[in-house]
Amino acid sequence: MKVLAFGMNSDKWRIKKQKTWDILVECAKRRDFITYGELGKMVNVIAVNVGVHLLMPILQYCNTNDLPPLTVIVINKLTRKANYEQGVNVILERDGKKPISRHEESEIILKVHNFDWTSIINPFIDKNSKIEKAVQVILSGNSSDSVEEIIALEKKMRNQIPEVKQRISSFIERGAIANKVKVLTKHKCLVCEALGQSPFSFKKKNGDYYVETHHVEQVSNLTKGSLGIKNLITVCANHHRQMHYGNCELVDESETEFKFNIDGIDIIIKKISVC
Numbered sequence: 001m002k003v004l005a006f007g008m009n010s011d012k013w014r015i016k017k018q019k020t021w022d023i024l025v026e027c028a029k030r031r032d033f034i035t036y037g038e039l040g041k042m043v044n045v046i047a048v049n050v051g052v053h054l055l056m057p058i059l060q061y062c063n064t065n066d067l068p069p070l071t072v073i074v075i076n077k078l079t080r081k082a083n084y085e086q087g088v089n090v091i092l093e094r095d096g097k098k099p100i101s102r103h104e105e106s107e108i109i110l111k112v113h114n115f116d117w118t119s120i121i122n123p124f125i126d127k128n129s130k131i132e133k134a135v136q137v138i139l140s141g142n143s144s145d146s147v148e149e150i151i152a153l154e155k156k157m158r159n160q161i162p163e164v165k166q167r168i169s170s171f172i173e174r175g176a177i178a179n180k181v182k183v184l185t186k187h188k189c190l191v192c193e194a195l196g197q198s199p200f201s202f203k204k205k206n207g208d209y210y211v212e213t214h215h216v217e218q219v220s221n222l223t224k225g226s227l228g229i230k231n232l233i234t235v236c237a238n239h240h241r242q243m244h245y246g247n248c249e250l251v252d253e254s255e256t257e258f259k260f261n262i263d264g265i266d267i268i269i270k271k272i273s274v275c
Helices: 011-029 036-043 047-064 088-094 102-114 130-139 147-157 162-173 176-184 190-194 237-245
Strands: 212-215 232-235 248-253 257-262 265-270
Touching (some): 011 036, 011 047, 011 237, 036 047, 176 212, 176 232, 190 232, 190 257, 212 237, 237 248
Antiparallel strands (some): 212 232, 248 257
């Protein structure tokens, strides 16, 4: 996929674009929206500069690579609408594509919310950085599609810095092992199920329920088996964020199950087995 230059191109602004992309992808996965002001605060940019310097490059990338316009989920605080005339349509018309009308808004937003953004690697990552070079070396010839390949990855990652381990973790969470885990759990959020709530999210275009995979033990610790299936559970987007940032603690663990305390409630989740 191709990334074209737009807006500020210093390394500082590349990092801000990289972070903005990740924030928007997380919003899309939650089927949510974010205001210009909220986004600006998160990346330390004043709201008036968000559009030109951050959203335009992302929109241009989406348009060039025939992806849904990710930036339409950034909205004006007062109108609660995306600024099509000032942003999205400028790029679309310049590239000879049909501009978005207001009556098409819901359909476009639905496409953005339903798209599998985890299949797209952040286009603003510096592929020449030391971290990315280390990741490329580790993943060379290893697709993480089997238990044997996961074991080999664990050996190669043992002495790597946490940032490299996290990038490998994200790669696995999007790969064939993760897809196998989703099938084994029938695309359920195991936390929702343990709490007695509906374990299913929305359905994707292929008919499968949307669900994400989560490494219970942080990969940065990298004990034996931390990259494997038994350390993975499936969770909805909301509980995935709570696992990382909210009131959630792994209380105990046995060979067959995890015990969590989430919002003061103890729950048991059975470990996934391929047998």
